[in-house]
Amino acid sequence: MKKSILGLVAAAALAFTGAAQAQSYPTKPITMIVPFAAGGPTDIIARIVADHMSKTLGQQIVIENVAGAGGTTGIARAVTAAPDGYTIAMGHLGTFSAAPATYPGLKYDPINGMQTIGLAGGTPILIVARKNLEASDLKAFVAAVKANPDKFNEAHAGLGSVSWTTCTLLKGILGTPKINAVAYRGTGPALNDLVSGQVDFMCDQIVSVAEQVRANTIKAYAIASAQRSPALPDVPTTKEAGLPDYQIEAWNGIAGPKGMPKEAVDKLVDALNKALNDEGTKKRLLDLGTVLPTAEERTPAGFAALIKRDADKLTPALSAAPKQ
Amino acid sequence: METIAHLSLGFGVALTLKNIALCFVGCLVGTLIGVLPGVGPIATISILLPITFGLDPTGALIMLAGIYYGAQYGGSTTAILVNIPGEATSVVTTLDGHQMAKQGRAGVALGTAAIGSFFAGCVATVIIAALGAPLTKLALLFGPAEYFSLMVMGLCFAVVLARGSILKAFCMIMLGLLFSTVGTDLETGQERLTFGIPALSDGIDFSVLAMGVFGFAEVLRNLEAPEARDVVKGKIGRLLPGWDDIKQSIAPVLRGTAIGGILGILPGNGAVLGPFASYTMEKKLAKDPSRFGKGAIEGVAGPESANNAGAQTAFIPLLTLGIPPNAVMALMVGAMTIHGIIPGPQVMTRNPELFWGMIASMWVGNLMLLVINLPLVGMWVKLLQVPYRLMFPAILIFCCIGIYSVNNQPLDVAFTALFGLFGYLLIKLGFEPAPMLLGFVLGKLMEEKLRQALIISRGSFVTFVERPISAGLLVVAVLVLAIALLPSIAKKREEVFTE
Numbered sequence: 001m002k003k004s005i006l007g008l009v010a011a012a013a014l015a016f017t018g019a020a021q022a023q024s025y026p027t028k029p030i031t032m033i034v035p036f037a038a039g040g041p042t043d044i045i046a047r048i049v050a051d052h053m054s055k056t057l058g059q060q061i062v063i064e065n066v067a068g069a070g071g072t073t074g075i076a077r078a079v080t081a082a083p084d085g086y087t088i089a090m091g092h093l094g095t096f097s098a099a100p101a102t103y104p105g106l107k108y109d110p111i112n113g114m115q116t117i118g119l120a121g122g123t124p125i126l127i128v129a130r131k132n133l134e135a136s137d138l139k140a141f142v143a144a145v146k147a148n149p150d151k152f153n154e155a156h157a158g159l160g161s162v163s164w165t166t167c168t169l170l171k172g173i174l175g176t177p178k179i180n181a182v183a184y185r186g187t188g189p190a191l192n193d194l195v196s197g198q199v200d201f202m203c204d205q206i207v208s209v210a211e212q213v214r215a216n217t218i219k220a221y222a223i224a225s226a227q228r229s230p231a232l233p234d235v236p237t238t239k240e241a242g243l244p245d246y247q248i249e250a251w252n253g254i255a256g257p258k259g260m261p262k263e264a265v266d267k268l269v270d271a272l273n274k275a276l277n278d279e280g281t282k283k284r285l286l287d288l289g290t291v292l293p294t295a296e297e298r299t300p301a302g303f304a305a306l307i308k309r310d311a312d313k314l315t316p317a318l319s320a321a322p323k324q
Numbered sequence: 325m326e327t328i329a330h331l332s333l334g335f336g337v338a339l340t341l342k343n344i345a346l347c348f349v350g351c352l353v354g355t356l357i358g359v360l361p362g363v364g365p366i367a368t369i370s371i372l373l374p375i376t377f378g379l380d381p382t383g384a385l386i387m388l389a390g391i392y393y394g395a396q397y398g399g400s401t402t403a404i405l406v407n408i409p410g411e412a413t414s415v416v417t418t419l420d421g422h423q424m425a426k427q428g429r430a431g432v433a434l435g436t437a438a439i440g441s442f443f444a445g446c447v448a449t450v451i452i453a454a455l456g457a458p459l460t461k462l463a464l465l466f467g468p469a470e471y472f473s474l475m476v477m478g479l480c481f482a483v484v485l486a487r488g489s490i491l492k493a494f495c496m497i498m499l500g501l502l503f504s505t506v507g508t509d510l511e512t513g514q515e516r517l518t519f520g521i522p523a524l525s526d527g528i529d530f531s532v533l534a535m536g537v538f539g540f541a542e543v544l545r546n547l548e549a550p551e552a553r554d555v556v557k558g559k560i561g562r563l564l565p566g567w568d569d570i571k572q573s574i575a576p577v578l579r580g581t582a583i584g585g586i587l588g589i590l591p592g593n594g595a596v597l598g599p600f601a602s603y604t605m606e607k608k609l610a611k612d613p614s615r616f617g618k619g620a621i622e623g624v625a626g627p628e629s630a631n632n633a634g635a636q637t638a639f640i641p642l643l644t645l646g647i648p649p650n651a652v653m654a655l656m657v658g659a660m661t662i663h664g665i666i667p668g669p670q671v672m673t674r675n676p677e678l679f680w681g682m683i684a685s686m687w688v689g690n691l692m693l694l695v696i697n698l699p700l701v702g703m704w705v706k707l708l709q710v711p712y713r714l715m716f717p718a719i720l721i722f723c724c725i726g727i728y729s730v731n732n733q734p735l736d737v738a739f740t741a742l743f744g745l746f747g748y749l750l751i752k753l754g755f756e757p758a759p760m761l762l763g764f765v766l767g768k769l770m771e772e773k774l775r776q777a778l779i780i781s782r783g784s785f786v787t788f789v790e791r792p793i794s795a796g797l798l799v800v801a802v803l804v805l806a807i808a809l810l811p812s813i814a815k816k817r818e819e820v821f822t823e
Contacts, residue, residue: 066732068526159513182779183510196464
């Protein structure tokens with residue numbers, strides 16, 4: 001039974017590859033390393049994008065989940081692989097912009113030591129709180145936190161996670177780095193304790209918190225993006241709510257080892273763009289609450305600039321954060 | 325009344341030809357991977373995720389759910405016939421199920437497991453349908469302090485009720501807790517006990533430890549004495565339990581279903597505790613506890629029912645809160661989001677056909693598993709009766725593939741081999757590995773909850789006795805330990821447990 005299913009899969013894969021004519025690159029399947037467990041936000045985006053990219057490239061992109069150390073294990077493996085274009089990785093804000101300031105012994109250099117391909121999508125960050133917290137809007141919340149920083153508990157999904165990174169930035173901007181940070185293994189358990197009122201607030205991606213906000217089990221103070229999200233149109237932006245400095249997005253993008261052949265880079269960029277322009281793929285990504293990247297961000301140079309910009313923004317707060 | 329309307333909507337969805345077919349495929353694939361040690365539902369579901377792209381969300385989830393509970397069924401087949409738990413939750417079934425098989429009652433053990441699981445599955449389906457929403461409120465009463473106390477209580481029970489000496493059981497639990505602290509510290513990012521090995525920076529993987537200590541060690545033990553082959557070679561015997569067996573099983577099945585169902589709802593993989601709890605309870609309640617470990621049918625009926633009930637009620641936190649209680653459920657979250665459905669409290673109202681269709685399909689799936697499994701037992705046995713020289717390499721290869729597929733780390737496979745040697749040593753020295761596994765599973769969560777509770781209470785330990793639920797759980801834990809250590813009872817226990 002299992003054999004025949006695998007057979008079907010193999011046949012389907014062959015049908016895809018057979019459809020495209022023989023080209024110089026790629027001549028064999030490409031490995032895309034996802035540095036997190038299967039089923040997480042980055043994994044889902046990688047699988048959606050890779051599915052369409054495989055059709056354009058005429059070779060299957062195989063997703064390999066190499067989890068560990070906040071995603072840095074997998075990225076380190078990808079960017080130190082042979083630069084032949086057959087090993088690439090889908091990383092995110094944490095692994096590309098925050099990692100150098102988070103992990104002192106990082107084995108790769110995201111700014112100078114890798115070849116960027118392009119951004120696959122971004123997800124806005126929300127500041128959310130337990131529903132019975134007194135502050136009714138962001139201004140009141142900021143005032144309360146600044147007045148009594150030691151009275152608040154912040155939840156995050158572990159050192160190096162998106163929620164930790166973005167909340168550490170928030171605490172840096174508020175000038176209250178010492179707020180009690182309660183670590184959980186993953187967003188799910190953290191959100192659980194926020195719903196039941198064990199902790200006071202957290203920052204996380206709209207994908208993870210939107211349903212709880214809509215169900216009024218938690219409340220959202222603001223969204224840290226330039227525009228309101230169609231998924232939660234009632235939540236004001238940080239600019240509207242009076243904290244314009246807090247602008248951050250959790251994005252996912254593709255990169256590979258430095259020194260990849262130009263032909264491989266060009267073809268991967270082209271395949272990524274075709275995937276992002278495909279109606280079916282677009283719809284899947286938008287359904288996840290993803291913001292599609294601009295034309296500039298879809299290029300290697302534009303993506304590299306984004307990595308650098310966010311690294312500059314995050315480094316002061318992350319370096320000052322109590323880690324050890 | 326509303327429940328009936330909901331269920332009829334659900335059955336309307338689940339009983340379409342396409343969804344029945346998907347449910348069947350899921351159950352069959354699930355049983356197969358459950359039977360094969362080493363290939364778990366996590367690996368299978370993640371491999372099959374892309375295939376579900378082409379299906380509608382309800383059909384996709386029905387198939388994936390079928391794989392998940394099919395694997396629970398299949399896992400017990402391997403546990404009974406080969407003494408290797410196919411899944412973590414069937415560890416307990418090896419104790420008495422395999423002994424029954426050795427006595428020529430493999431068929432009855434398998435039949436009891438299947439019927440008990442079917443009953444538990446039916447009850448769990450009704451529980452999910454009727455109590456899903458109110459029960460999530462109970463789970464929300466549990467903060468970090470309550471979780472920690474609950475786990476302390478669980479481990480106290482495990483020490484007191486373990487087989488063999490109390491000291492050895494205590495040592496094994498402590499060792500399990502110690503293993504669970506290996507890896508990166510959650511709060512500070514410091515590496516602990518990793519000896520500079522990068523592969524250890526995320527700790528020891530559950531499958532690595534379990535597969536090594538149970539799978540590899542079992543193979544080693546079998547090689548040592550080829551004549552004492554553990555795969556049941558002879559007759560499976562009749563499958564349907566006799567009247568005496570049924571009389572003995574009814575109460576354990578009912579109790580197991582209740583325990584498993586309740587524990588499964590708790591976020592934090594409570595489902596794993598179910599079989600352990602049920603087994604210890606049956607042993608405690610039995611008139612003659614010395615039969616346990618020697619082929620007592622209650623030791624199969626109770627834990628198997630608890631296992632299946634827990635596997636299904638674990639869907640409650642996922643479907644009603646959107647919070648996955650274990651790794652497989654986390655994959656289900658992934659599958660739902662791929663199809664544009666964000667798991668959460670709103671799924672029930674916004675996608676009623678998905679929510680109730682999936683619940684109804686669980687009942688359909690349970691019936692299907694009963695129908696698939698009883699006639700197919702012969703086939704599974706044939707699969708497991710392959711000669712040693714073919715079977716051992718095959719088991720090892722499947723274990724290795726399974727382990728490699730979890731993280732794609734070659735070193736994981738080496739570690740499994742190491743744990744295999746270690747497990748062999750434990751068997752030789754008379755240590756029971758099951759309490760170690762329990763300590764390991766709970767250890768990570770316990771440490772996390774302890775530290776969360778202390779951070780929230782600003783370092784005050786009073787929080788554990790201030791909160792009523794937490795205090796109650798701790799009192800039970802202390803009582804259990806005290807009773808076990810009373811001289812008169814301790815002496816009696818010695819007689820009962822030491823073999």
